[in-house]
Amino acid sequence: MNSPADPLATLPLRDDLRGMSPYGAPQLQVEVALNTNENTHPVPADVVDAIGERVRSVAAQLNRYPDRDFTELRRALANYLGHGLTEQNIWAANGSNEILQQILQAFGGPGRSVLSFVPTYSMYPLLALGTGTEFIAGRREPDFSLGAESAARQVAEHAPAVVFLCSPNNPTGTALDLDVVDAVYEAGEAHSTVVVVDEAYAEFSRSGTPSALTLLEGRPRLVVSRTMSKAFALAGARLGYFAAAAPVADAMRLVRLPYHLSSVTQATALAALEHHESLLATVEEIKTQRDRIVAELAALGLTPATSDSNFVFFACGQDAPTLWQGLLDEGVLVRDVGIPGHLRVTAGTEAETTAFLTAVRACLHRE
Numbered sequence: 001m002n003s004p005a006d007p008l009a010t011l012p013l014r015d016d017l018r019g020m021s022p023y024g025a026p027q028l029q030v031e032v033a034l035n036t037n038e039n040t041h042p043v044p045a046d047v048v049d050a051i052g053e054r055v056r057s058v059a060a061q062l063n064r065y066p067d068r069d070f071t072e073l074r075r076a077l078a079n080y081l082g083h084g085l086t087e088q089n090i091w092a093a094n095g096s097n098e099i100l101q102q103i104l105q106a107f108g109g110p111g112r113s114v115l116s117f118v119p120t121y122s123m124y125p126l127l128a129l130g131t132g133t134e135f136i137a138g139r140r141e142p143d144f145s146l147g148a149e150s151a152a153r154q155v156a157e158h159a160p161a162v163v164f165l166c167s168p169n170n171p172t173g174t175a176l177d178l179d180v181v182d183a184v185y186e187a188g189e190a191h192s193t194v195v196v197v198d199e200a201y202a203e204f205s206r207s208g209t210p211s212a213l214t215l216l217e218g219r220p221r222l223v224v225s226r227t228m229s230k231a232f233a234l235a236g237a238r239l240g241y242f243a244a245a246a247p248v249a250d251a252m253r254l255v256r257l258p259y260h261l262s263s264v265t266q267a268t269a270l271a272a273l274e275h276h277e278s279l280l281a282t283v284e285e286i287k288t289q290r291d292r293i294v295a296e297l298a299a300l301g302l303t304p305a306t307s308d309s310n311f312v313f314f315a316c317g318q319d320a321p322t323l324w325q326g327l328l329d330e331g332v333l334v335r336d337v338g339i340p341g342h343l344r345v346t347a348g349t350e351a352e353t354t355a356f357l358t359a360v361r362a363c364l365h366r367e
């Protein structure tokens with residue numbers, strides 16, 4: 001009360017949480033919100049109906065706890081992924097953020113570290129903090145790329161318990177070559193490092209970009225994480241999952257809260273998977289808009305990064321907070337990820353993309 005700057009300061013917080021701020025992409029009410037990489041297309045009507053029916057069919061049994069092992073959902077996720085996976089290889093949780101948290105709860109923790117290569121997903125250090133795992137910020141090249149040799153050298157140097165590889169990387173947008181994943185796994189052999197490839201945006205990859213799912217065979221500590229929050233247009237449902245060797249999935253049972261996946265979540269995800277073709281129908285259109293953003297920003301003299309995702313990271317040739325505010329004044333919310341001179345924008349519908357590009361032109365002319 002006596003310190004309005006930090007109202008939490010009077011609480012007996014854990015020492016390592018003092019002065020921290022929560023994850024906070026602004027949730028502003030704007031015409032065109034392109035700041036959190038959601039699929040901006042609404043859920044199609046046939047999927048809305050299917051979800052409604054499935055949820056209705058479990059509603060009368062909501063007096064009971066859900067299937068703790070969500071076996072039907074794991075089977076459906078395995079079928080969706082293919083690659084010879086079965087339900088024993090699959091685990092799911094409330095978003096891939098919870099997936100990553102459970103992995104750190106099981107394999108990280110006090111006295112252990114997680115290595116990732118920055119700039120990367122801003123939640124990794126926060127998940128490390130919450131689980132008492134030391135976060136090690138590995139280095140990328142000045143152009144934000146990451147090569148196999150450098151990555152492997154850093155893994156050997158730090159001997160982390162866990163490595164997070166984000167591919168395509170958020171916020172930069174580019175997918176990793178599989179030889180990087182392979183080299184990191186090899187380098188971690190000596191210390192039994194668990195290697196997690198976060199493929200939240202895999203469905204948007206340019207053709208010819210293979211998934212790390214193809215590397216699972218014979219690698220007992222490789223984990224490939226996915227989500228329904230992006231391509232599946234189901235960010236509100238909170239469903240993330242991973243594929244790995246069966247013992248890794250079994251280990252999650254040690255740390256998950258009992259009944260962590262509600263019956264409503266399971267029903268929603270099952271209905272969505274049954275209609276995945278309908279849900280994923282917007283992916284090609286989003287990729288078209290993404291490629292359009294890359295081409296038009298380059299034509300305006302800005303420098304967009306190659307993107308395998310549904311967003312574009314670009315050097316804006318000026319102060320990023322100034323352009324961010326200018327775009328917001330035009331009704332377009334993008335993301336300032338805190339990298340000087342750069343912004344990130346989600347590829348939305350054709351109309352949203354047009355609004356963004358129009359706003360960029362207006363801001364550039366105003367200078």
Ligand SMILES: *Cc1c(COP(=O)(O)O)cnc(C)c1O
Binds near residue numbers: 037
């Ligand atoms: C958006 C995103 C996720 C998804 O998180 P959910 O909890 O599944 O919504 C995971 N990883 C990265 C890199 C992301 O950008």
